[in-house]
Amino acid sequence: MIAPAGSTLWLMRHELRLFWRGMARRRGGGRMRRIWLTIALPLILMVAAGLPLGFALRRIHQIPPTPAVGLISTAVLVALFTLMLSQTLGAAITALYERADLDLLFSSPLAPRRVLAVRFLAVSVNVFSIFAMILTPILLPIAVMGHPTWLAALVVLFAVALAASGAGLLLAAALFRLIGPRRTRTVGQVLAAVIGAAFFLTAQARNILGGAKTASVWAVVLETALNPRFRGIPGLSWPIRAMVGEPLPLLATVGVGGGVFLIANQLLGARFAADAAAAAGAGVGSSGRRARTGGRTRFSASAFNATLLKELRLIARDPALIAQVLLRVLYFVPVGFIVLRSAGQGQSFALPGSAAALALITGQIAGSLAWITVSAEDAPDLLSCAPTPTRTLRQAKIAAAALPVAILLVPVIVPLLWLSPLTSIAAALGSAASIAMAAMMNIWWQRPGKRSDFRRRRQSSWLVAVAELMLGLVIAIATGLAAAGLFGWALIPALLALAGVLMLRRTDAQIAQALRTAS
């Protein structure tokens, strides 16, 4: 059936096509990767999880809706909701700002409200598809082996996706009202990253907050569910009953998900269209940030200082980059807390591992920033026609990548110097080595690209990406061994890392030749 041009279905097809093409472009990887994602991964999931579960459950006619089962299944749905909300909020922000085609659609005779409703419905379908790709190979064998009604779990998943899409729209619109178009872009993307990491952060609550009474949220859920005195909460069993196909709970779940989506679109559809138009004008002329008439200028005759300042400004003003890097910083935070708490409580066994983790994560963050500063240069010709030596520019760019990481590291390393000097020194040296390695790899193996290609930066050279990760791991092992006082043993991975770095070294002429070939 061909949908008539301009109809909702036609618009939906357009949105879905754009999403999947964008997804394929972001993921990259070619035919082998597509085969892996569409055939191998579902097969593995089916064989490893679907078939054993289907076999185990074939004689069980009904899952008992006990309070424990209800609590665990609800917690899983909440976790899924947060993961989906992270994506739908990101999509809402994208719809507001990175909207090459929205101008075209808004200038057409189609109603803006319908355009946005279809766009958010497409977001729900897309988010649902990603999770359904994992769930379906597990559900199918269970359904075939005696539980066909369990396919209703997919309907529940779609209802959650609809609710997440509605919530994402509400959140984006609220941010727009509260903090204005400019800040919404940055805050929205950062918030999406934080929500996406909520699963990890709640699992690390004990490490972050400390104290004997604080535990991982997931541990608390499990503990509560397994407590024989837990009597449950009214309605808690509805999600699991909906997932196994009980009509009334299923209808209620679909009603809630669809309701949130419809209400959000009904309430905010028109307003969101206006917000989108306002966001488009936010960067232009007088409606944008006001000129800082009395602002202090920072002219400097030093090319190093000028380049460092320019790179720091560009890093600080790139919301997508901040959101991406923030994810790694979020993983850094619990490690920092672990190392400080372990040192404070004299638990020496946790210190070497934490020092190693610090070295690994700092190298990863520095590597990401170094790619941005070195490879994702917006005006390479400007630098090429300047009389500044390439070495000076590189040094400034690497300093710009290392500085934020150093700032992140100081609050952990400095107090640690008092609590456990050896761990502090080992972590500082290991992190410095890791940062230096990441910087050198990014200079020697420059992969010119756009800032927007940040997520795909590793795909331009898998060998280098793997080498960078492996070297980071080896440096982390050396750091851990040194923190444990095993200096002789630490020398082995340290020398191994050094040898690896030297093997991957490129001369300036080789770098220039590679860049010429790439361009």
Added chain:
Amino acid sequence: MTDALAIRGLSKTFGGKVAVDNLSLNVRAGELYALLGPNGAGKTTTLRMVAGLLKPNSGEISVFGHDVLTDPAGAKQIIAWAPDEPMLYDRLTPMEYLEFVAGLWGVEAAVAAPKAEELLRWLGLWDNRGEPCEGFSRGMKQKTALAGALIHDPQLLILDEPLTGLDAAVARQVKDLLQARVKAGATVILTTHILEVAERMADRIGIIQNGRLVADGTLDELRTRSGEGKATLEDLFLELTGTGETAEGVSPEGIQA
């Protein structure tokens, strides 16, 4: 007197395709030189080699006596290059952009700060100096890039299609600025497809085709050489480059709706 630009036997190929073919050219100090040619004639490639962005396969380029190949830093110090696509950072403001460019060319703060203010005021960007460039129109971006090119007071200003996409008012501002620079003693080399601009502004004109210089001189000299005393630059250009003929069997009327 030293030439602002002296090119001898310059050649550049890209994968076997000849872009610039044994080109020799002189531009005198203090003149506005227009380099014309059809699309793909080798104008931009030539200017990119002069700016030190491309290495030639053979030949010599000298800017005020500095050999671009053996003394690139010395040559770059006195050159400014402004391509048709402005080299800007979307998330920097014009003032921050000028701070960066001044730093790259080592301009002292005491000189750069008033110069930046003067340029931004002159180009009508002073009120926008604190706004990121990403929301700027093409004309505003072009003017910001031009301010960047002028912040270090270059002796040789090279502009590739500086008027493309500009409205009449901005184009006038840019033309006035270029003439003011020439009056102040700087040398300007520009490429343009707008032949009236070259006809009105240029002291001398070079016409390049298939990577070779096919004509060079003042407009009167070009007319004398072609034997067409009253010819316009457009007539001369079409005659010299042989691009006046239309495709066989196709007339403008034929492609009307």
